[in-house]
Amino acid sequence: MHHQVFDLFFKATLATLEMVFASAAIAVLFGLPLAVLLTITRPGGLWPVRPIGRLLGIVVDLTRAVPFIILLVVLIPFTRFVMGTALGTAAAIVPLSITAIPYFARIAEVSLREVSPELIDAVRAMGATRTKVVRSVLIPEALPGLVSGLTVTLVTLISASAMAGVVGAGGLGDLAIRYGYQRFNTVMMLWVVSILVVLTILVQIVGNAVSARLRKNFT
Amino acid sequence: MQNTGVAEANEMLKVEGLSKIFNGHYALENIGFSVHRGEIVGLIGRSGAGKTTLLRCLNGAENLDSGHVLVEGKNLSVLKERELLALRQRIGLVFQGFNLLQSRTVAGNISLGLEILGVPKKERQQRIQELIHLVGLEGHETKYPSQLSGGQKQRVGIARALAGHPALLLCDEATSALDPEATTSILALLETINKELGVTIILITHEMDVIRRLAHRVLVLDQGRIVEDISNELLNRGEAKHALTRSFISRENVEDMEAAGYASSGF
Ligand SMILES: Nc1ncnc2c1ncn2[C@@H]1O[C@H](COP(=O)(O)OP(=O)(O)OP(=O)(O)O)[C@@H](O)[C@H]1O
Ligand SMILES: [Mg+2]
Numbered sequence: 154m155h156h157q158v159f160d161l162f163f164k165a166t167l168a169t170l171e172m173v174f175a176s177a178a179i180a181v182l183f184g185l186p187l188a189v190l191l192t193i194t195r196p197g198g199l200w201p202v203r204p205i206g207r208l209l210g211i212v213v214d215l216t217r218a219v220p221f222i223i224l225l226v227v228l229i230p231f232t233r234f235v236m237g238t239a240l241g242t243a244a245a246i247v248p249l250s251i252t253a254i255p256y257f258a259r260i261a262e263v264s265l266r267e268v269s270p271e272l273i274d275a276v277r278a279m280g281a282t283r284t285k286v287v288r289s290v291l292i293p294e295a296l297p298g299l300v301s302g303l304t305v306t307l308v309t310l311i312s313a314s315a316m317a318g319v320v321g322a323g324g325l326g327d328l329a330i331r332y333g334y335q336r337f338n339t340v341m342m343l344w345v346v347s348i349l350v351v352l353t354i355l356v357q358i359v360g361n362a363v364s365a366r367l368r369k370n371f372t
Numbered sequence: 373m374q375n376t377g378v379a380e381a382n383e384m385l386k387v388e389g390l391s392k393i394f395n396g397h398y399a400l401e402n403i404g405f406s407v408h409r410g411e412i413v414g415l416i417g418r419s420g421a422g423k424t425t426l427l428r429c430l431n432g433a434e435n436l437d438s439g440h441v442l443v444e445g446k447n448l449s450v451l452k453e454r455e456l457l458a459l460r461q462r463i464g465l466v467f468q469g470f471n472l473l474q475s476r477t478v479a480g481n482i483s484l485g486l487e488i489l490g491v492p493k494k495e496r497q498q499r500i501q502e503l504i505h506l507v508g509l510e511g512h513e514t515k516y517p518s519q520l521s522g523g524q525k526q527r528v529g530i531a532r533a534l535a536g537h538p539a540l541l542l543c544d545e546a547t548s549a550l551d552p553e554a555t556t557s558i559l560a561l562l563e564t565i566n567k568e569l570g571v572t573i574i575l576i577t578h579e580m581d582v583i584r585r586l587a588h589r590v591l592v593l594d595q596g597r598i599v600e601d602i603s604n605e606l607l608n609r610g611e612a613k614h615a616l617t618r619s620f621i622s623r624e625n626v627e628d629m630e631a632a633g634y635a636s637s638g639f
Contacts, residue, residue: 275471278433279533280460281488289484293475370516371474 161328166348168242169324172317173310175246180253180306185299187213187254188261189287195266199273199283199291213255221252221313225320245322249313257306264298265291297368304360308353315349325349384409384540384572385430389439392425392596399425401596403439409539412566412573414587416580416620421593423576427542430574431463432456444539461489464533464571468545470525472517472532479504479513481528485535503531507561523554530561534571541565543575547582559586580620584608592617 187209193199194206219227225248229239232247268291276290277283292299318326325345333342383406390403400422407413417423428434430441432448441448443459451459472481479500486496504510507527517525526546533541543562547555563586565571577583583590583604590607592600592614600614612618 269471271467271469272471272473274433275465275467276484276488278428278431278460278465279485279488280457282457285488289487290473294473296475370518372518 162344162348165323165325165328165345166352169311169314169326169349169352172242172245172249172314172322172324173307176249176253176310176314177257177303177307179246179250180257180310181303183250184254184257185261185292187258188265189291191258191262192265192291193283193287197270199277199286213258216251216255217259221248221316222319224248224252225317229320240321242323245314245317245320245324249310249317252313253306253310256309257302260302260305261295261299264295264302267298268294297364297371300360300364300367304357304364307356307360311349311353311356315345382409383407383442384411384444385574386442387430387439388442390426390429390436390441391438392422392429392434393437394425398596400429403596403598405591405598405601407572407574409572410566410570411589412562412575412587414583414590415574415576415593416578416583416590417593418578418616422596423593424544426593427544427574427576430542431460431465461536462538462540464530464536464538464541466526466529466533466541466543466546468548470517470522470529470549472525472528474517477514477516478509478520478528481517482531482535485532489536491535499535503534506534506565507531521554522550523557526550526554526558527561530558530565534565534569537569539572541571541573543573545576545578548577548579555582562586580623590617592620 190209191206191213194202194209196203198206216224228248228251232244233239235247236244238244272294273286273290276286281289314322314324315326315329318324318328318330321327325348329342329345332338333345385407387406388404390400391398392400403426415423415426425434429436430443432441432451436449443463446459448456448459473484476484482500482503483496486499491499500513504513507530509524509527509531512520512524517528520528526549529546541562546562547558550558559582562573562575566573573586575582575587584607587604589603590600591598592602594614594616600612600617602612602617606612607617607621612621
């Protein structure tokens with residue numbers, strides 16, 4: 154591959170990785186507490202305050218119902234407000250995070266719900282506060298599942314980040330649009346697709362390995 | 373009438389007029405008994421009799437529909453949430469299903485009991501070692517529950533329950549998930565804990581044999597009521613009054629016979 158072209162791909166891949174991992178980090182930061190709240194506010198849960206659970210559930214589901222491509226456009230003013238611009242890699246992190254937060258929250262919620270209610274009840278009966286139960290029981294016991302959920306979120310973010318190229322987000326999606334689509338450069342397009350596929354497979358392999366490692370001690 | 377100070381100090385637990393209603397039915401009805409410090413009391417009854425519910429009431433995990441529970445003279449119903457959490461830490465709990473964290477090692481699971489008590493990190497290590505020694509799990513510190521036998525898991529559960537030097541240990545079918553050998557070893561451990569640490573023990577079971585081997589006294593629960601409250605001594609002399617108590621004893625004999633190789637007739 155030509156040196157300049159390689160450079161182009163290298164930079165684009167880095168930009169994609171930056172977008173994907175930054176938004177995944179934000180998704181965990183906000184999505185995990187959200188998932189915890191969704192879980193513990195269920196009837197019979199650790200903190201069964203139904204109105205809060207219902208309200209959060211509605212917000213999460215509404216956000217998830219909006220197609221990403223529409224969210225990208227709708228969020229432009231918000232992105233401009235937060236980042237000062239709606240263009241570029243950093244700006245793309247805003248819409249990507251906004252879709253990834255509820256997405257991860259719902260996936261994480263499934264894992265958290267699988268933690269034995271009897272165990273939670275038992276630790277609570279031993280005199281643990283709710284916060285202690287969340288930190289020492291709920292999250293650690295759900296960790297292998299949470300890691301799998303994060304893997305799925307990362308994979309989804311890789312494809313979403315490519316889509317963000319449409320609105321000038323930079324990264325591999327941007328390359329595909331500018332060279333592959335607008336200039337009919339099929340080879341470029343194939344390269345972009347190949348890199349995306351490889352990234353996805355790598356994330357999946359690492360994610361599965363970490364999850365399996367954590368699950369090793371679980372029955 | 374005034375209680376003497378001595379009598380009060382000697383009383384670990386007092387239950388009076390306790391009732392608990394689930395969906396319009398009495399799960400527990402007018403329960404009353406008291407337990408002395410250092411006593412081992414067995415609680416026996418058929419499935420659904422209300423044993424677990426009663427134990428949960430003793431721990432303040434259920435709101436009572438009437439009556440009250442006094443633990444070391446403190447009325448659970450009037451305690452604030454914070455005080456209740458503190459009191460629960462004075463009570464050790466041992467469960468049939470162990471309820472260990474899969475994500476933590478033996479030492480980590482015992483540590484949980486100490487963390488709940490707010491024991492500082494540097495003091496935990498020492499106490500964990502003491503507890504591991506007490507329950508005979510030396511060499512298993514870094515194993516995960518999935519690598520342990522049932523009896524070993526229950527030892528971890530007991531160590532965790534003892535973390536805060538509890539005065540009272542509540543065991544819900546602590547041996548029901550164990551084979552006879554592990555049952556024997558766990559019963560021996562509980563006896564040691566009672567004798568050497570002076571911990572009062574209330575033990576739920578559906579096997580009369582467990583009670584005979586360990587308890588000083590037995591409460592028989594049937595459909596939410598205590599139908600018999602009798603010392604082990606009187607029980608062994610065959611002085612149980614209630615038919616249910618006698619049926620538990622005779623069932624035990626049947627089981628003994630089956631174990632000894634006599635085929636049970638009929639079914
Ligand atoms: N949270 C609850 N809500 C409604 N009913 C309940 C609840 N907990 C217990 N019960 C009912 O109360 C009764 C007593 O239950 P409990 O679990 O105390 O019985 P048990 O003696 O421990 O039985 P087992 O030997 O099967 O453990 C049962 O009829 C049960 O269905
Ligand atoms: Mg029970």
